[in-house]
Amino acid sequence: MATLYRCITGPKLFRIHKTENRQGRLHQNNIVEVGADKVLNTIKFCFSLSTWLSPILAGILYKRGYFCHEGLITLSKYAISVGVVYSLAYITRGVGRWYSPDYITFINVLLASNSAQKTVAEQSRKLLKAYDFEFWAWPVDFRWADVNSGAKEKKMVEGARASRARNLPFSIPCNIINYLLVHTVGRRMLYPGSTSLLNYLLEATLIQNRGKLIEEKSAVRAKLRTEDGNDIDTLFVDRSKSSNQNGRTLVLCSEGNAGFCEIGCMVTPLEAGYSVLGWNHPGFGGSTGVPFPPSIQCGIDTVMQYAIHQLGFTPDNIILFAWSIGGYPNLWAAMNYPEIKSVILDATFDDIMPLAVSKMPEFLNGRIQSSVKQYLNLNNAELICRYPGPVLLIRRARDEIITTMGPMEPHSNRGNNLLLTLLNYRYPRIVNTSTIPLLEHWLAADQTGREVLWSSHEVDADLCQDLIQMYAEEHSCQFPMQFGEDYSSEELKKFALFLAYRHMEHFDSTHCNPLPVSFLHPPWFPIKK
Missing domain, CATH: 3.40.50.1820 (Alpha/Beta hydrolase fold, catalytic domain)
Known part of the structure; x- marks a missing residue:
């Protein structure tokens, strides 16, 4: 009976992973488990859907008179009936597991992984890695409290x-x-x-x-x-x-x-x-x-x-x-x-x-x-202004999620604002009210437009790099950096375009496509970290 109880209350077993001695495979539920799971999943799905639609359902129930005494009694009867069906399906699923050799082996390993005997528990946890099951039953592998004796100041x-x-x-x-x-x-x-x-x-x-x-x-x-x-x-x-x-x-x-x-x-x-x-x-x-x-x-x-x-x-x-x-x-x-x-x-x-x-x-x-x-x-x-290290921003040219006006309006992409905030904080002498309009123009342009702006302002990337690096080495690389206070308006525009180019890359894609590996490279920084 103890084994049956563990089968009823135990986690769902999803997969048995590949090892040297066997191929990986999904756990094959028997017909009893499958039928009970369908009932349980249907009830869970309906409950989840009703949570999303709760404001609408509340209005419908109110109009139909379910918020009076008799109506509440009727709703209670429905709830009890669903609870009885759910409980019976829950127990039936456990009985089905009881007849599954794979599940019995798994549940015994899981039980041993929580053993008071350290050696037994460690060996069983290694065996447990070969199973994929509901995560609530997974033993805890690491605790924040174990490496932080007191409340950490954040x-x-x-x-x-x-x-x-x-x-x-x-x-x-x-x-x-x-x-x-x-x-x-x-x-x-x-x-x-x-x-x-x-x-x-x-x-x-x-x-x-x-x-x-x-x-x-x-x-x-x-x-x-x-x-x-x-x-x-x-x-x-x-x-x-x-x-x-x-x-x-x-x-x-x-x-x-x-x-x-x-x-x-x-x-x-x-x-x-x-x-x-x-x-x-x-x-x-x-x-x-x-x-x-x-x-x-x-x-x-x-x-x-x-x-x-x-x-x-x-x-x-x-x-x-x-x-x-x-x-x-x-x-x-x-x-x-x-x-x-x-x-x-x-x-x-x-x-x-x-x-x-x-x-x-x-x-x-x-x-x-x-x-x-x-x-x-x-x-x-x-938050980004409180981090002093290298940052790379990747903006998706046809992003439809983080724009306020749609994918065809790249100037409304909120990644633009993140870039401008970062540069304005780190280089306030360069990126400010005098150069931000130019950067907004650069961010609103397509690839060809950005290249035209770059060439029209005759930006020398190597020279910009050398001058910023020399300043950082001489005055330290702490932000905000006061580099640029003695430069002309045109020179500031060159540096602003250079910094924007170094801190942001553009991916011609919508929001959800996988990012190509080529974008995952070390970010630019005034001094090599």
Whole structure:
């Protein structure tokens, strides 16, 4: 009976990985498991869909009189009936597992991995790596608390502090509205990858790609326990012992708002031969929690600590590579770990506020701005100014996601604003009100137009490079750098174009196409790091 109980309460087994003695294969459920799983998945799908449609469903139920005493009793009866069906299917699935030799072997290994005997537990955990199963049952491989004895002081930005400062009595009703708006629709629209609906729809694809990474690239999956108690799902591919020089550098990848490490931007650094560490945001894939800024910060902080303390990479040998909204955690990490090697941001915006406002009806502008500032203040522009190292921005010429006016209006791409903010902070004597109009023209132009501007201003890249490097060596390479205070207006324009060219590359693509390996190169910096 103990084995039957473990089969009922145990995790779902997805795949048995390839080893020296067997081929990798999906776990073959018997007919009892398949039938019970269909019932359970249907109920979960309906529940997830009803969460998305809760405002509409509430209105329909109200119109049909379900919010009276008799109506609530009827709804309670429906809920009880669904609960009974769910429970019976749950038990039936366990019975089906009980008759599966593969599942019995797996559940015994999982049980032994939590043994009080250290030797038994370690041996069983090695055997457990051969199975892919629901991540909630995966043993914890690394804990933030184990390498941080006390509360770690983390850098913050003024905008993040201000977003939590609305506590006056007259603001309470607005705060309640903001909370409901963000926790029902807002967060799910901003991070669709955290919804159970999308996780369910992509489950088979994630399992398949995770299996390929583990079996073909020798990826290692690990569960990291964060400071705030969430579990982060990670995949690590170690190339540090390969003949490729890039393998000694770790590329830490942060995905977009519907991206997962199994199917996301890890592919680019893997093709380039780097060691690669991918992770899923809170609520994505196997990671627990909800993707709000505090939990995202704890997540990337734990991933960085894992890379340093368990994987053995020093910060100066870690590149932070991000796609889209993944720029936020990576820039936060760069601010708190300024000694990292570099930051590369693909299709990343400066601030979520303009994008949120542009995608919603105009009459909701005030409420959207208030809600975003209070709960979802992803202000990358503030963070990037707090990181003193090399940065490369990659702008997608036909990006349809991080533009406020559509893919045919490149001047509305919010990556432009991120570049201008960075250059204005680092080189205020060069990039300011006198040269920003020229850079805006450069950013709005196509490849031919940018080349015309470059040649018309007779930019000498080698000369610009030498003069900036000489200044940095003489006056130190600290930002803001006062280089350019004695130059003429035309000379400042040359340097402004040079700096823009060095800090941003242009990829002729829409938002979601894989990034070619050629874009993943060391960013320019005044002094070689």
